[in-house]
Amino acid sequence: xxxxxxxxxxxxLAHRLSVxxxxxxxxxxxxxxxxxxxxxxxxxxxxxxxxxxxxxxHPRALGSALSHPSLTTDxxxxxxxxxxxxxxxxxxxxxxxxxxxxxxxARLDGEMLWNNSMPGLLPARDEDIPLAQYGTSNIGRLKHxxxxxxxxxxxxxxxxxxxxxxNYSLDEEVWRLLHAxxxxxxxxxxxxxxxxxxxxxxxxxxxxxxxxxFGASPALDRRFLRGREHTLExxxxxxxxxxxxxxxRMSDLxxxxxxxxAALHADYDTLSGYLDGLAQAVSQPYPPYEAIGxxxxxxxxxxxxxxxxxxxxxxxxxxxxxxxxxGERPLQALAARGVQYVEVRCMDxxxxxxxxxxxxxxxxxxxxxxxCALDNSPPLPPAAxxxxxxNFGMVTLEGRKPGLELVRDGQPVAMLEWxxxxxxxxxxxxxxxxxxxxxxxxxxxxxxxxxxxxDASLTPSARVLQTMRERGQSFLAFGLAQSAAHAAHFxxxxxxxxxxxxxxxLGEASLAEQARLEQEEAGSFDAFIAAYxxxxxxxxxx
Numbered sequence: 001x002x003x004x005x006x007x008x009x010x011x012x013l014a015h016r017l018s019v020x021x022x023x024x025x026x027x028x029x030x031x032x033x034x035x036x037x038x039x040x041x042x043x044x045x046x047x048x049x050x051x052x053x054x055x056x057x058h059p060r061a062l063g064s065a066l067s068h069p070s071l072t073t074d075x076x077x078x079x080x081x082x083x084x085x086x087x088x089x090x091x092x093x094x095x096x097x098x099x100x101x102x103x104x105x106a107r108l109d110g111e112m113l114w115n116n117s118m119p120g121l122l123p124a125r126d127e128d129i130p131l132a133q134y135g136t137s138n139i140g141r142l143k144h145x146x147x148x149x150x151x152x153x154x155x156x157x158x159x160x161x162x163x164x165x166x167n168y169s170l171d172e173e174v175w176r177l178l179h180a181x182x183x184x185x186x187x188x189x190x191x192x193x194x195x196x197x198x199x200x201x202x203x204x205x206x207x208x209x210x211x212x213x214f215g216a217s218p219a220l221d222r223r224f225l226r227g228r229e230h231t232l233e234x235x236x237x238x239x240x241x242x243x244x245x246x247x248x249r250m251s252d253l254x255x256x257x258x259x260x261x262a263a264l265h266a267d268y269d270t271l272s273g274y275l276d277g278l279a280q281a282v283s284q285p286y287p288p289y290e291a292i293g294x295x296x297x298x299x300x301x302x303x304x305x306x307x308x309x310x311x312x313x314x315x316x317x318x319x320x321x322x323x324x325x326x327g328e329r330p331l332q333a334l335a336a337r338g339v340q341y342v343e344v345r346c347m348d349x350x351x352x353x354x355x356x357x358x359x360x361x362x363x364x365x366x367x368x369x370x371x372c373a374l375d376n377s378p379p380l381p382p383a384a385x386x387x388x389x390x391n392f393g394m395v396t397l398e399g400r401k402p403g404l405e406l407v408r409d410g411q412p413v414a415m416l417e418w419x420x421x422x423x424x425x426x427x428x429x430x431x432x433x434x435x436x437x438x439x440x441x442x443x444x445x446x447x448x449x450x451x452x453x454x455d456a457s458l459t460p461s462a463r464v465l466q467t468m469r470e471r472g473q474s475f476l477a478f479g480l481a482q483s484a485a486h487a488a489h490f491x492x493x494x495x496x497x498x499x500x501x502x503x504x505x506l507g508e509a510s511l512a513e514q515a516r517l518e519q520e521e522a523g524s525f526d527a528f529i530a531a532y533x534x535x536x537x538x539x540x541x542x
Contacts, residue, residue: 013425016374017432019181020174034436035171037086037341038093038366042349042356043162044113046078051120051480053160054078054111055130061107063507064514066134066143070100070506073132075147075159080104080113086167086341090362097355103503105490112487115356116479117249117348118220119160126226129156137517138528142303145529149302149309152292153260157226161249162349164357167321168369169341189338193271196320196339198377199369200268203318204388205380206372207346208395208406209419213449214361215246215399216348216460219468219475225253235468239475246399246461247348250317250392260286260307261315269379271320275335278314281307282331300525304533317346317392329532344369350460351479354486363445367430375425384409400456419453 021030046054058065058073058080065073074081082104084096104113114120123129131147134140150159175192184191219241220232230253232240242248264281267273282304289305303309311331322333322340344365349356380388391406395415398404404415423446430442452458457466468478495503 012376013371013374013428016178017428020177020374021432021436030177031436032171032173032177033370033433035088035173037088037167037169038090038362039086039167040084040093040097040357041165041167042082042097043074043164044080044082044115044349044356045076045119045160045162046080046108046111047114047120047483048111049484051114051476051483053120053122053129055123056109056111057133059107059109060511061507062104063510064135065132066137066140066510067513067517068507068510071104074162075132075150076156077130077132079132079160079162086169090366091359094355094357094359094362097357099495099499101355101490102493102495103500105487106494106500112483114162114479115349115354115483115486116351117162117217117247118475118479119157119162119224120476120479120483121221122157122160122224126156127151129160131156135514135518137514137521138523138525139517140514141300141525142529142532145300146303146309146313148300150313152302153289155226157224163249163345164347164349166344166347166357166362166365167341168344168365170370170373190271193320193338195373196342197268197271197274198375199342199373200318200320201377201380202372202375203342203344203369204268204385206422207317207388208391208399208415209422210344210346210365210368211246211250211392211395212399212415212419212459213364213452214347214350214460215250215396216350216352216464217247217249218242218245218461218465219478220248220253221475235465236474239468241465241475242397243465244398244401244404245396246459247346247396249348250346251396252393260288264307264314265382265385266314266316269381271334271339274320275331278308278311278331281314282309282311300529303529317344319343319345342369348460351464351482352460354489360445360448363430363442364426364449367426367433367442367446370429370433371422371425374429400459400462402456416453423450423453 020033023030046056048054055078058077062068062071070083072081072083073079082097082100084093084100087093087096131144131151134143172192175195176188178195179188179191186194219235219239222238222240225240230240232242235241245251264277267277284307285305286307289302292302292305294300294302294305308314311329319342320334320339321330321343322337324330324333347357350358350361387407387410394404394406405412406415406418407413408418427443427446430446433442434440456462464478467473468475471478471481473481
């Protein structure tokens with residue numbers, strides 16, 4: 001956070017909250033803050049009853065991974081992704097996520113979903129992890145080739161790590177009211193994009209707090225590392241861990257930044273700067289990838305040899321997003337129509353929750369993201385960007401260490417002291433949301449997180465290690481027990497006939513759509529890749 005006194009800081013947030021909640025002269029109630037949208041994407045590996053990666057194809061009973069709106073695959077054929085619609089109340093989003101799980105479980109033949117961010121037992125060889133398949137259409141083949149490229153660049157093992165993505169937007173009326181109040185001369189769409197980038201900068205500075213409160217991957221199966229060097233300690237014969245770790249998934253061990261990605265510093269100060277940086281990365285050749293080439297034995301093995309094959313390869317804890325039109329690339333959509341929402345990408349799967357995320361966690365996220373959106377947000381120059389990354393990395397590995405210090409604006413600060421100041425702001429936002437709703441759900445969610453700051457043993461990462469110790473379980477045994485318990489939970493609550501029929505029809509429609517794409521495919525795959533790549537190079541004009 002900027003070097004301003006807390007009272008000044010408080011004022012910016014308090015002022016904007018009052019602008020958004022004060023009743024206009026018409027007497028109409030202002031509820032714009034309750035109108036934004038929330039969506040969740042949850043990744044889960046399909047595993048056998050023994051906890052081994054499922055080697056079966058994506059179940060046809062779930063529909064087409066290429067064209068189904070809610071059930072697809074991410075990296076591996078076994079990495080299922082459940083996608084909710086975007087809803088105005090996160091409670092409804094979570095009900096939809098619950099329904100998706102119940103439908104999937106009715107269709108999984110003897111398999112279950114691994115409800116942990118770090119994978120269970122993977123094949124003995126990295127190259128035996130199956131890549132996702134999307135059929136014979138050009139777009140389906142492109143998705144597969146992209147994954148082959150990821151395999152060559154980063155290995156397949158790392159791509160089996162799973163998480164929860166939290167999509168968050170504020171209603172456009174919120175931005176309209178703030179735009180008017182600030183008497184900004186910017187176009188409405190540009191003002192909105194600026195404010196979302198402000199949210200992202202505040203998030204990048206403070207997202208270490210989410211790792212402490214919600215990180216749930218302090219341990220992993222030894223075989224996951226495939227002999228790589230590491231700084232982990234031995235928990236038991238099969239399990240490695242760090243005693244104070246919160247999220248090994250989000251540490252350098254998980255999405256270890258390769259040299260190519262490590263050099264990428266996204267510019268979150270302006271949308272044009274952000275788009276330019278990514279447009280450059282997707283069009284700039286990288287010698288080690290050029291050495292691999294795009295084909296082997298006449299087969300495509302990566303989309304191109306650039307720093308990033310496509311913009312989604314850039315790994316970040318949060319992304320500015322805009323819903324794309326068919327055939328449109330994410331950067332084009334942002335350039336044409338501005339930022340519409342943010343995607344929070346650092347949330348671990350909560351192994352104690354059947355759907356991987358609780359309502360309480362989600363309510364806290366809503367209050368926290370509201371603070372990020374409304375608070376003052378100074379620029380994030382390279383030094384501040386690096387400081388934020390170091391704080392984040394420190395909390396992933398050492399977050400529960402007593403007396404842990406972080407660095408804020410170049411000065412050491414006790415993590416708990418900084419967390420306390422952030423909590424005071426999040427409580428203000430929570431109180432405002434609750435006043436509009438007429439209940440106290442956000443305040444209760446924030447209070448539950450405050451308790452974790454007072455007592456680290458309440459954090460999910462501490463609970464994982466404590467549960468393993470009490471039960472005498474390895475990481476694999478713990479993951480298997482939790483996943484089996486959740487599987488039983490969902491199987492005991494099948495959907496009713498009408499809900500089931502709706503999902504069945506959605507699946508059948510998606511299979512028909514894939515078949516249509518494959519039948520009507522015109523033009524060669526080579527030409528398709530060339531056209532796809534050509535988008536990258538037109539500099540995105542904002």
